[in-house]
Amino acid sequence: MRWKLGGILIATMTVSALLTLWWQAPGAQAVPRETTAWQDEYRRPQEIPFPDQNPYSAEKAALGRMLFFDPIFSASRFISCASCHNPGLSWGDGRARAQGEGPSAMDLRSPTLLNDAWMPRLGWDGKFRDIESVAFAPITAAANMNLPEETLLARLAAIPGYVRAFAGVFGKEGITRHTIELALATYERTIVSQDAPFDRWIEGDADAIGPAAKRGFELFNGKARCAGCHSGWPFSDGSFHDIGTARDRDIGRGRIFPSSVKLKYAFKTPTLRDVARRAPYMHDGSVATLADVIDLYDRGGIDRPSRSELISPLGLSELEKADLIAFLETLSSPPHDVEVPTLPR
């Protein structure tokens, strides 16, 4: 079952219809001819994919949204899913490492939830096969939300508004771990990056991004080799790579596949949507700015058997680095408000 990306769908269709005309129009501002080949790869999808086992319904998404913003999901009643996946910060938290109920920060950065509907696996090490299976990991982890499943179920069952909402969506199954997972996952699939200047450019508006960004896009797909992993419209292949930075016991997906040479130090490729406003960077928040990220890739990282073949010194000029950043900035949507619900009490 799929859910139409309302206005986006219409905008996409309209611009697509005009594109052929525009493409042949004499005097249209130059877009590199080879950009046409990228349009199919980078065009925003028209629908969010929902799995057959958990189809979309507006009521389920609305219930999931309430759960997502409700701090009774933490032992302290202070932290909600939205605390670490803050809609005001493109669904991340702006910190180097995630904070939870524990006294110290966690080992990894809170990932953005943008476009998780398209991710084949979830988590920096990919240990979750789908969004449904992620939900309870942060809820029950002591360092994170620290709430036993039975406590959560009891808290929800004590709130008539939740009892009614679960009955309305799930019938007599009511409030269970399973239905909480289904509702949360349905809402989280609706967390999709908004239309950005890059999207308008891909759809044919030659002036939607500037010359530096256009050069940066060429570099991104060429000399800088970014697109090898940051591919497709969410700018992530959803896969796992050692980019030559993690060390020691921070082995990422290597923990799950200890015999794999290539998965040691491999972490999930994050989406680059809204990336310019999602500092600090990397799975451990160890890099402060986009310029530092570019420098890191330019140096090429630790040379070792697990390192991706795409990673080696790039020899980028200062202008090329600036162009790459100019391109990455075109992936940010304009500021927009996110509506948070009144919580049942």
Place this chain on the structure above:
Amino acid sequence: MRWKLGGILIATMTVSALLTLWWQAPGAQAVPRETTAWQDEYRRPQEIPFPDQNPYSAEKAALGRMLFFDPIFSASRFISCASCHNPGLSWGDGRARAQGEGPSAMDLRSPTLLNDAWMPRLGWDGKFRDIESVAFAPITAAANMNLPEETLLARLAAIPGYVRAFAGVFGKEGITRHTIELALATYERTIVSQDAPFDRWIEGDADAIGPAAKRGFELFNGKARCAGCHSGWPFSDGSFHDIGTARDRDIGRGRIFPSSVKLKYAFKTPTLRDVARRAPYMHDGSVATLADVIDLYDRGGIDRPSRSELISPLGLSELEKADLIAFLETLSSPPHDVEVPTLPR
């Protein structure tokens, strides 16, 4: 300078215009004749009062809203004003005691921000003379957001979006403690309780609340003596009373006026708007449910010189207690979404 309560204004005027007709209509469902006397006292205002020293502007409120939701206002970059004043929980936090950066909870409950624009003094002990003067107390307090003023100013000054926004609103004064206070206070004054069934009843819709709630309103203003302190449309006199519950060193406004007999153990009368969804109750969150609150007042509290003259055993029947709760529930607005902004980064 005042800011019209948009839709509310229109709704109020329309209903008011019809009220005279309705009031004389034969066969209209009975509302106690004496309710007319209460209409002026309990009618929602048409405008938010903004002080001359800090007049409303849409740009200032929008900037204040960003500051309010931004977690860089805490040392950890994890807690924003909205963490303790959560729009999903009627601008409180649903906890007995406020949580902050400190390892343990604070001494007092996070108060709702609803209708603070009408409060003559802020804080459970009233130590703040206006909203502007509140802002930095939680920001800099070690147990709360724990952020030195200079660190906050440096963080904001490092974000171009904030530099532009402050310059746009405050000109060359830019980012200062003073301008942060002005912006936050302007936004917070716009946090106003939404239209509730009680408001529709006061405006003449006889069926907007049920018979139990109507009886409860009579009790509220009569035998139960609630309206002596919970007066006016926000259901608070904005003043300070010992209701006979605080003990020991928890002396509230007595700390500020140590020679006053009546202010020992006196705390600010909170608004009752949305009260049914703002458990737990009292300044220290020590009472779990509205039924427990009613029982507490029914018992009359500790007999001592500071205790309010309005507090003594009430002799309420179980039906009367239920009626009071039915009335209090009519002060909750229907669920509505609150928009949170994308934060500058």
